[in-house]
Amino acid sequence: TYNAHPSAMTARTNGKMGMRQQAEDPAAMLAIGTTNPTNLLQPQDVFAEKLFRVTKSDHLTELKEKLKRICKHTCIEKRHFHLTEETLGAHPEFLDRELPSLDARIDMVATDMPKLAQSAAAKAIAEWGRPATDITHLVFSTYSALQAPSADLKLATLLSLRTTVCRTILSLHGCYGGARALHLAKELAENNRGARVLVACAETTLICFGSPNRANLVGHALFGDGAGAVIVGAGPFSEGERPLFEMVTTTQNTIPWTEHVISMQATAGGIDFHLAIQVPMLIGQNVERCLLDAFDGDAPASWNELFWAVHPGGRPILDNIDTVLKLEPGKLAASRRVLREYGNMSGATIFFVLDELRRRRKKEEDSGHLLLPEWGARPSGRESPSRPCCFALHANPCRRS
Numbered sequence: 001t002y003n004a005h006p007s008a009m010t011a012r013t014n015g016k017m018g019m020r021q022q023a024e025d026p027a028a029m030l031a032i033g034t035t036n037p038t039n040l041l042q043p044q045d046v047f048a049e050k051l052f053r054v055t056k057s058d059h060l061t062e063l064k065e066k067l068k069r070i071c072k073h074t075c076i077e078k079r080h081f082h083l084t085e086e087t088l089g090a091h092p093e094f095l096d097r098e099l100p101s102l103d104a105r106i107d108m109v110a111t112d113m114p115k116l117a118q119s120a121a122a123k124a125i126a127e128w129g130r131p132a133t134d135i136t137h138l139v140f141s142t143y144s145a146l147q148a149p150s151a152d153l154k155l156a157t158l159l160s161l162r163t164t165v166c167r168t169i170l171s172l173h174g175c176y177g178g179a180r181a182l183h184l185a186k187e188l189a190e191n192n193r194g195a196r197v198l199v200a201c202a203e204t205t206l207i208c209f210g211s212p213n214r215a216n217l218v219g220h221a222l223f224g225d226g227a228g229a230v231i232v233g234a235g236p237f238s239e240g241e242r243p244l245f246e247m248v249t250t251t252q253n254t255i256p257w258t259e260h261v262i263s264m265q266a267t268a269g270g271i272d273f274h275l276a277i278q279v280p281m282l283i284g285q286n287v288e289r290c291l292l293d294a295f296d297g298d299a300p301a302s303w304n305e306l307f308w309a310v311h312p313g314g315r316p317i318l319d320n321i322d323t324v325l326k327l328e329p330g331k332l333a334a335s336r337r338v339l340r341e342y343g344n345m346s347g348a349t350i351f352f353v354l355d356e357l358r359r360r361r362k363k364e365e366d367s368g369h370l371l372l373p374e375w376g377a378r379p380s381g382r383e384s385p386s387r388p389c390c391f392a393l394h395a396n397p398c399r400r401s
C-alpha cells in the first residue's frame with residue numbers, strides 16, 4: 001500500500017489493510033535446511049583423474065598434474081555435483097567452450113536447481129513447524145538464474161507457497177549471495193510485522209562446467225553443488241518457534257578498485273568465471289578494516305570474544321583471516337569442516353556453516369560445556385575481496401537483555 005500522506009499510511013497499515021510496519025524485536029533465524037545433489041560424490045584425491053577422463057583431456061598431462069597439486073592444497077576431501085557422466089555423454093557441447101551450450105545448460109538448471117532448493121527449504125519448513133503457506137516473503141539467490149520466470153517462482157510453486165508471497169531473486173551474486181539474501185530477509189522481517197521470510201540459495205556448477213584449462217583449474221578444484229534455506233522472522237514469535245541466531249546487525253562493505261578480481265560472464269558456451277590469484281591476500285589485508293567498519297566503534301577487545309561463521313572461500317582465505325585476526329585454533333572449525341566435506345558451494349555455503357555452528361552449539365549445550373561465545377560475526381569476501389560482508393549474530397535462543 002502506498003499513500004502520499006504518512007499519517008493515513010500508518011492508520012491503514014495498523015488497521016485491516018495489512019501487516020503493521022515494524023516488528024517488535026530484531027529478526028532471527030528460526031530454522032535451517034541444507035541439501036546436496038546425490039548424483040556424484042567426488043573424493044578430492046581422485047578428482048583430477050576422473051575429470052580428465054570424463055572430459056577426454058588425459059593427453060594434457062602437465063595440466064592434470066597441476067590440478068592434482070592444487071587439489072591437495074585445497075583441504076577439501078569431497079564435493080557433490082549435479083552433473084553426471086551420462087549428462088556429459090548426452091551433451092558433448094558442454095566440454096567445448098567454442099560450441100554453443102548455454103541454452104541446454106539453462107534448460108537443465110531451470111528444472112533441477114529449484115528442486116535442489118526445494119529439498120533444503122522443505123527441511124527448514126519442517127523444522128520451523130508451521131505450514132508453508134505462512135511464509136510471506138521469499139528471497140532466492142543463485143548464480144544460475146538466467147531466465148524468467150525464474151527459480152523463485154518455480155520454488156514457490158514446488159512448495160505451494162501462497163500466491164501473495166513477495167518474491168525477490170538475487171542473480172549472479174556468487175559467494176556473497178547467501179549472506180546478502182539473509183541481510184535482505186532481516187530488513188523484510190523487521191519492517192513487516194508478522195512476516196516470515198524463506199531465504200533459499202541453490203548453486204550448481206553445471207552452468208560453468210567445461211573441459212579443464214589454465215583459467216578454470218582452481219574453480220574445478222574448489223567449487224561444489226549444494227542448497228541451503230533459512231526461515232527468518234522477527235518477534236513476537238509464535239508457539240513452537242525457536243530463534244537459533246538473532247540477526248543483530250548487518251552491513252556490506254566494498255573494497256574499491258577490486259571489481260576485476262572475481263567475475264562471472266555469460267557466454268554462448270556457458271558462464272565463464274575468473275578468480276584472481278590475489279583473492280586470499282586481498283581478503284587478509286582488508287578483513288579487519290571491514291569488521292571495524294561493521295562494528296562501528298563497538299568492536300570487542302579481541303576477535304576471540306566472538307564465534308565465527310566465515311564463508312570458506314578457500315583454505316588460504318581462512319588461514320589469512322585466522323592470522324590477521326589472531327584467532328584461537330578452532331575458531332573457524334565450522335567453516336573448515338564445511339570446506340572439507342563439501343567444497344565451496346558459493347552462496348549456499350554459509351547456510352551449511354550456520355547449520356554446523358548450531359549443531360556444535362547444541363552438542364555443547366547437551367554436554368553442559370558451553371564454549372561458543374554468545375556473539376558472532378560472519379565476514380566473507382564476495383566475488384571479490386571487494387565485499388567482506390558482516391553479520392553479527394546472537395546464538396542464544398533468549399533475546400539480548
Ligand SMILES: CC(C)(COP(=O)(O)OP(=O)(O)OC[C@H]1O[C@@H](n2cnc3c(N)ncnc32)[C@H](O)[C@@H]1OP(=O)(O)O)[C@@H](O)C(=O)NCCC(=O)NCCSC(=O)CC(=O)O
Binds near residue numbers: 071262314383384
Ligand atoms: C588454489 C589453492 C588451493 C592453492 O593453494 P596454495 O595457494 O596454498 O598453494 P600454492 O601457492 O602452492 O599454489 C598451487 C598452484 O596453484 C596456483 N594458483 C593458486 N591460486 C590460483 C588462482 N587463483 N588462479 C590460478 N592459479 C592459482 C599457483 O600458482 C600454483 O601453481 P604451480 O603449482 O604451477 O606453481 C589456493 O590458493 C586456493 O584455495 N585459492 C582459491 C581461493 C579463492 O580465490 N577463493 C575464492 C573463491 S570465490 C569465493 O568464495 C568468494 C568469497 O570468498 O566470498
